[in-house]
Amino acid sequence: MMSESNSEQKIPVKQIHSKDKKVKVSGRRSTKHEKHRPRHRIYVRAVEGVYQSLRNRMNWVMMVSFMLLPWIHIDGRQSVFLDFANRQFHLFGLTIWPQDLMLLAFVFIIAAFSLFFFTTFLGRVWCGYWCPQTVWTFIFIWFEEKLEGPRNKRMRLDELPWDFNKLWRKTAKHVCWVGFSLFTALTFVAYFWGSHASFVGFFTGDMTFWPYFWTFFFTLATYGNAGWMRETVCLHMCPYARFQSVMFDQDTFTVSYDAARGEARGPRPRKKDPKELGLGDCIDCVLCVQVCPTGIDIRNGLQYECINCGACVDACDQTMDRMGYEKGLISYTTERQLAGGKTNIMRPKLLGYGMVLVIMITALIATAVGRDPLKLDVIRDRNMLSRLNEYGLMENVYTLKVLNKSQQVRDYQLSVQGIEGLEWSGEQVVTVEPGEVFSVPVSLAIDPYLLEKPITELEFVLIDDAGNRVVQESRFIKGR
Known part of the structure; x- marks a missing residue:
């Protein structure tokens, strides 16, 4: 069968x-x-x-x-x-x-x-x-x-x-x-x-x-x-x-x-x-x-x-x-x-x-x-957030990284805004080659009695010779 x-x-x-x-x-x-x-x-x-x-x-x-x-x-x-x-x-x-x-x-x-x-x-x-x-x-x-x-x-x-x-x-x-x-x-x-x-x-x-x-x-x-x-x-x-x-x-x-x-x-x-x-x-x-x-x-x-x-x-x-x-x-x-x-x-x-x-x-x-044909980076000093200098002023230290993203040599103007009475120590006018990252060490100082808060917002301003402008926020620490 x-x-x-x-x-x-x-x-x-x-x-x-x-x-x-x-x-x-x-x-x-x-x-x-x-x-x-x-x-x-x-x-x-x-x-x-x-x-x-x-x-x-x-x-x-x-x-x-x-x-x-x-x-x-x-x-x-x-x-x-x-x-x-x-x-x-x-x-x-x-x-x-x-x-x-x-x-x-x-x-x-x-x-x-x-x-x-x-x-x-x-x-x-x-x-x-x-x-x-x-x-x-x-x-x-x-x-x-x-x-x-x-x-x-x-x-x-x-x-x-x-x-x-x-x-x-x-x-x-x-x-x-x-x-x-x-x-x-x-x-x-x-x-x-x-x-x-x-x-x-x-x-x-x-x-x-x-x-x-x-x-x-x-x-x-x-x-x-x-x-x-x-x-x-x-x-x-x-x-x-x-x-x-x-x-x-x-x-x-x-x-x-x-x-x-x-x-x-x-x-x-x-x-x-x-x-x-x-x-x-x-x-x-x-x-x-x-x-x-x-x-x-x-x-x-x-x-x-x-x-x-x-x-x-x-x-x-x-x-x-x-x-x-x-x-x-x-x-x-x-x-x-x-x-x-x-x-x-x-x-x-x-x-x-x-x-x-x-x-x-x-x-x-x-x-x-x-x-933007330019760029600004702000790096705070991590080892010491704030300190009193020899004149009794509260001081913060920053490193500003200026990047020239254009194809020409540029002159840059640096400034800070947001806090009245700040004293700037460091270069404020720098010349940067095309494609170069230029480091600018800067310290800002102020009478601590002029600061109302422990941490105050501020802005770094970068302007080139062609009129281009960039703003980077940061902080100023009063400390104790």
Whole structure:
């Protein structure tokens, strides 16, 4: 009985024998054994079009800005200089101190919500158009194309045995990769060490250990990431690819394939009506796969590997144009629009991200505009709160810390208010260098009979030669 019951519950299995032992990977014929290698080499095919022109322009803006900023000086100081040693960030004439970390907090919050906003609206456009990994990867691919030729020639070159032609091309490519990686690393270190000190010091041996260490580290990282790992960083190392789907919805613009229009796909004569052949508009040329920097087939639907670079859009539009079909088989569109609906742009989630973004930008501007270019800290003498001096006056001792947060040398006037008859002992006019913290020891004395309370509030006033004024509260202790 048991065996009969088991036999009735068995699901019939049909053995299917594949006639074609080969499968297509990344737009070329590859054996089944090759498909299961840990990493299959992707040969990215060059493509031109509207979105690639836009991406190239944005890449140039990002790269040139990164390369030039350390060499631009404002008031004799590097425009962007992150001086961790002295705990100062110099940004376009503005010096940010540890006391101004609220500004950096606003910057990070704005960056986060900008990412949320644009991902919800346009998908992974950051990855496709602005991400340094993408920018540098395409630069390295450009070196490949110039030295090894277009996609088919590169594939053929890798299959050929080693000879002089292959050796010099491969060597020249890697020399260019390493050279550009070194230049990138020196530029990056220049943001923390100084442009002149980084570039001149590296070749003259004037650098200390850590600048050399970070220069070689980032050279190796750039060479490895953009030259060898490439899409592996996007697919397996970048956390953004993993949580991006949380921000997607049916109205997010992503690169998508219109299956209703494209299927069934297949080759056909150019002048033949595809409807007569029972085919859709997709001619299965696999150009969309060959131009993809992550090696995916967008026709399989939305995938986390897609970086929204639009390369497949340009490639497909060129094919549709040659075939005389309407463009847009692959396009930036939404899931709702593909289903026949109308995209809802003004939706609560997007409006919420946008509102927070506007509030944070407003708060950053207000904080930066209202930021005082000077700061005064008052430190009381903790060893002796009060004492009677040789003249019978009650005396309190303070240390005043004057911080010049501007980029110019400033003269400062010190005074005190809140108690009549106080005698000031110490400097009242000081000159402070840019970014310097100047200590001023001060003692205040008064006849104890003029004090009505054991503790009296007072205020120290600091005024610079530009008319900026700051007030810091403190206390005067009468003692016993």
